[in-house]
Amino acid sequence: MANGQRDEERARRLTAWGRADRKLSAPAATETVGRQLERLAADAAAYGLGNRTDLYGDGVVETLEDRVSGLIGTEAAAFFPTGTMAQQVALRCWAGRTGNATVALHPLAHPERWERGALPVLAGLRTVHPTTEPRLPLAEEIRALDEPYGTLMLELPLREAGFVLPGWDELAEAVAAAREADAVVHLDGARLWECAPHLGRSLPEIAGLADSVYVSFYKSLGGLSGAALAGPGSFVAEAKAWRHRYGGLLFQQWPVAVSALAGLDRELPRLPSYVAHAKTVAAALSEAFGAAGTPWFRVWPQVPHTHEFQVWLPYPADTLNAAGVRQAEETGRVLFRTWDDGSGPPGVSMTEVTVTAPGLEWTAADVAAGVTDFLERVRD
Incomplete structure (x- = not known):
């Protein structure tokens, strides 16, 4: 893939993630300079x-x-x-x-x-x-x-x-x-x-x-x-x-x-709640992948040790990344972010899931619905 095309795809992903209203976390890379400056000014007032x-x-x-x-x-x-x-x-x-x-x-x-x-x-x-x-x-x-x-x-x-x-x-x-x-x-x-x-x-x-x-x-x-x-x-x-x-x-x-x-x-006082809810999200992902008949998957660790964990699926990274962008653009929901297929066996890709404040709103049913919707786009 040429650098120009890779840059365009990255920009599209970040734009889609930034506009989405349902996500498990909100990384800084998805925010505008203006929004970051507003937050910094508000934080500075306290100091x-x-x-x-x-x-x-x-x-x-x-x-x-x-x-x-x-x-x-x-x-x-x-x-x-x-x-x-x-x-x-x-x-x-x-x-x-x-x-x-x-x-x-x-x-x-x-x-x-x-x-x-x-x-x-x-x-x-x-x-x-x-x-x-x-x-x-x-x-x-x-x-x-x-x-x-x-x-x-x-x-x-x-x-x-x-x-x-x-x-x-x-x-x-x-x-x-x-x-x-x-x-x-x-x-x-x-x-x-x-x-x-x-x-x-x-x-x-x-x-x-x-x-x-x-x-x-x-x-x-x-x-x-x-x-x-x-x-x-x-x-x-x-x-x-x-x-x-x-x-x-x-x-x-x-x-x-x-x-x-x-x-x-x-954030420090809230991290225990993120760690606890990551366990709910991980369990819901495992149940949803199994119910969907996914040929192979892994949520690792099965019970997360922190508020971050890995998800592995048997599809090329390009396919999974494209499905994730479409899901964000069409539904305003971000379940997974960037997938990588260079860290495991051929045909298997991995992503890291992080649960922070936005993710606390997701119930197990929300996660299951997100998985169903995501896999439909993968299979398409």
């Missing part, structure tokens, strides 16, 4: 429109850093423009402190899949994999590593495996196994905010297992962008020095900081 803007990370950015460290129970936190930069800096700092440049992590983790080999190229780090199973590594697998490593990185939840989480005891045992090897533990907590219901522990308890934690402000909280790296005060101070070296000390960041603070106020 003092008369206050001066930040300069190189002071003011409202420091307010955000203090808020994050207070929420997850660490000594300090540093704002970063991207999570990619935050994690590279964290792992680089720990390599220097431990004297070991090897990082143990899952091969599906973000640095391995989405950062273009940045760990070895930029920081001189190398990686080892305790497991290739589509889940977090177990304590016995961590103990079985046959070479020393300085840092164990755990992604909570592991997105590429279906936003999966371990149980609390499994997580604690995995951390203990790393401690036995004199390694530090870093949490990729981009989506840490929604992990508490499944793990049955508070955010400070979860973060307290690790030596450092990264969190995102846009993946679950609806912020414009940005991330924070949290941990001991001396570690965060060092991370800020590397942030400067990496070009992450921006002149002004107040729009991102304001949107992140608003997300902490507005």
